Amino acid sequence: MGVPLFDTKTPLAPLREEIVRRIGEVVEDGRYILGPNVEAFEDEFAAYCGAEHAVGVANGTDALTIAMRAMGVGPGDEVVVPSFTFYASAEAIPPTGARPVFCDVDPDTFCATADTVRAALTPRTKAVIAVHLFGNVAPVKEIEALGVPVLEDAAQAAGSTCEGGRPGALGAAATFSFFPSKNLGCFGDGGAIATNDEQIAQRARMLRFHGSRDKVTYEQIGCNSRLDELQAAILRVQLPHLDGWADGRRAAGAHYERVGLGELVALPRPAAGARPAWHLYVIRSERVVDVEAALREAGHGYKAYYRTPIHRQPAMAAWGAGVSLPATDELARTHLAIPMSPVLSPEQATEVTGAIGRALAAGSPVP
Ligand SMILES: *Cc1c(COP(=O)(O)O)cnc(C)c1O
Numbered sequence: 001m002g003v004p005l006f007d008t009k010t011p012l013a014p015l016r017e018e019i020v021r022r023i024g025e026v027v028e029d030g031r032y033i034l035g036p037n038v039e040a041f042e043d044e045f046a047a048y049c050g051a052e053h054a055v056g057v058a059n060g061t062d063a064l065t066i067a068m069r070a071m072g073v074g075p076g077d078e079v080v081v082p083s084f085t086f087y088a089s090a091e092a093i094p095p096t097g098a099r100p101v102f103c104d105v106d107p108d109t110f111c112a113t114a115d116t117v118r119a120a121l122t123p124r125t126k127a128v129i130a131v132h133l134f135g136n137v138a139p140v141k142e143i144e145a146l147g148v149p150v151l152e153d154a155a156q157a158a159g160s161t162c163e164g165g166r167p168g169a170l171g172a173a174a175t176f177s178f179f180p181s182k183n184l185g186c187f188g189d190g191g192a193i194a195t196n197d198e199q200i201a202q203r204a205r206m207l208r209f210h211g212s213r214d215k216v217t218y219e220q221i222g223c224n225s226r227l228d229e230l231q232a233a234i235l236r237v238q239l240p241h242l243d244g245w246a247d248g249r250r251a252a253g254a255h256y257e258r259v260g261l262g263e264l265v266a267l268p269r270p271a272a273g274a275r276p277a278w279h280l281y282v283i284r285s286e287r288v289v290d291v292e293a294a295l296r297e298a299g300h301g302y303k304a305y306y307r308t309p310i311h312r313q314p315a316m317a318a319w320g321a322g323v324s325l326p327a328t329d330e331l332a333r334t335h336l337a338i339p340m341s342p343v344l345s346p347e348q349a350t351e352v353t354g355a356i357g358r359a360l361a362a363g364s365p366v367p
Contacts, residue, residue, distance in 0.1 A: 003348040005301025006280075007341035008181055011245055015237050022233040034209075037232035042192070044239055045176075049168025051194040053201035056227025057208050060155040060177025063191035064092030066225060067151055067173045068127060070193070070203035073098050077126035080148075082112045083311040083320070084328040085131040089153050090310045098126060102311040104325040108269040110282065111138035116327075118146055132157030132167050134282050134337075135183065135249070137274035140170035151175065154194075158183040159246030159277030168194040173204075178227075178235060183249070183279050184242050186231040246277030248342030253278050255349035256338075264356050265291065266334075280305065281340035287360060288336050294359030295338065300352050303337045 012019070026037065038056045046054035057063045073079060075097030081090045083102040093100040103120040106113050110133040117128050128146075130138035131153040137160050140150050150171035154160075157167040158176060168174040176182075178190035193204045206213050211222030253268075253276075261267060266284040270276050285291050288304070295302040309332045311320030339352055 002299025003301060003339040003344070003352050004341075005303055005337065005339055006181060007343055008185060010343045011241070011248070011341070012238075015241065019234055019237050022237055023230060026230050026233050032229045034226055035229040037229050037236060038227050041227070041232040041236050041239075044236060045192055046194060048166075048239060048242070049174070049194045050165045051169040051174070052196045053194065053198065055193045055201055055204040055208065056232060057191045057193060057204075058225040058227065059189040060153075060175055060179065060182075060191040061088040061092050062208075062223065062225040063175035063177070063193050064088065064129070064151070064153060065095050066204050066207045066223070067175050067193045067195075067200070068093065068096045068098070069207055070200045071127055071149060071151065071172055073126045076124065078122060078124040079127050079129060080112075080117055080120045080125055081129040081310075082116075082131050082133070082328070083309040083323070083325050084110065084306055084331050085133055085153070085310065086155070086305070087310055087313065088155075089129055089131050090316060093129075100316070100319050101125070102320060102323050102325060104327045105133070105331065107284070107327045107331050108266075109136050109138075109271045110134055110268065110331065111136055111271060112143065113139055114142040114146060117143050117148075121146065121148065127151050127172070129153050130171065132160060134268060135160050135276040135279040136268065137162040137167060137170075137271050137276065139271060140164070144171065155179075155182060156279035157277065159242045159249070161275045162271070163273035169196060172197060173200050178231065183245065183277055184235065184238060186234050188228070188231055190227050190231040190235065192227065245342035248344075249278045249340060250275065252340055252342070252344035252349065253281060255344065255346045256281065256353060258346070259350050259353045261349075261353045261356065264353070264360055278340050280337040282335050282337050284331065284334040285336070285360075286334060288334050290359045290362075291336055291356055294355045295352070298351070298355040300355060301339050304335060305337055306335070307332055
């Protein structure tokens with residue numbers, strides 16, 4: 001049987017009854033916006049990240065825009081962001097009034113480095129968005145050593161760890177998405193901002209509620225962007241299981257290594273000191289077209305997420321035209337996500353690897 005690209009259903013099955021019970025409690029209670037579950041989840045999630053504060057918002061894209069505004073990013077500023085990431089990482093910048101400046105990434109880790117960020121810095125750089133792509137962990141401290149504040153885009157890295165702790169407590173602030181397919185996913189849209197900075201947390205709280213602290217005086221043009229009480233209740237049931245699921249994702253990566261996938265294609269490399277909770281397991285191959293065809297024929301899941309990097313997207317023409325990012329272009333061309341989940345078995349890893357191996361043995365290698 002084909003191996004799916006991801007499996008969000010199996011890990012949640014044992015929690016189903018508890019989740020339904022908690023949803024029932026919210027309905028019974030009748031408070032749906034900024035109630036006790038959001039407050040409790042914010043405390044629990046901050047503690048999980050090792051951060052002082054967490055602020056629940058409507059999704060991971062709003063989380064980025066609100067966090068940047070809370071960090072003081074505004075018109076006339078520049079924000080450095082990798083081009084090889086989900087579109088929202090860069091899309092969140094123009095609404096602050098700042099302009100995105102694209103940087104390259106390390107092709108082995110998929111993350112920006114101090115060197116790739118340095119090449120994009122100017123006197124107007126106000127912040128750097130370090131994306132922990134696919135669950136790998138960007139070198140936040142090394143980037144901060146360049147003298148710019150770092151906003152972690154940790155949408156794909158819930159459950160990952162590194163020597164400095166966890167994503168969420170490494171930079172000035174961090175953002176998360178609880179989109180259903182993310183490592184920690186709710187049953188709709190959801191997001192959060194984590195930070196150790198009290199002022200950033202306060203500003204984010206104000207911005208998510210129309211720029212008001214007390215619902216009487218409106219100090220800023222904010223927005224309406226809250227994590228729902230129902231989603232918070234669902235996330236509270238799941239959070240204690242996140243580390244176990246992260247272990248499952250790492251074990252799945254280890255299965256692929258054990259059955260020799262690394263002899264066929266380039267495997268993702270954990271960043272120095274990182275223990276990635278692989279959100280997606282992304283391989284690279286010059287013969288990615290053959291790999292795709294083989295997986296399709298065998299009925300296995302696969303997806304090329306970022307074939308067109310952000311700096312080449314039409315909406316980004318004003319900021320992306322003429323930018324040269326060789327590693328990004330190479331990754332965009334050669335990457336492919338193959339099945340990954342907390343419950344991917346050694347047998348499934350063997351099947352997927354077998355299909356890839358047969359495809360690559362059949363054709364002649366690219367010169
Ligand atoms: C999913 C994702 C986002 C956006 O999150 P939403 O909740 O979908 O708005 C931002 N950045 C990255 C890297 C993501 O993967």
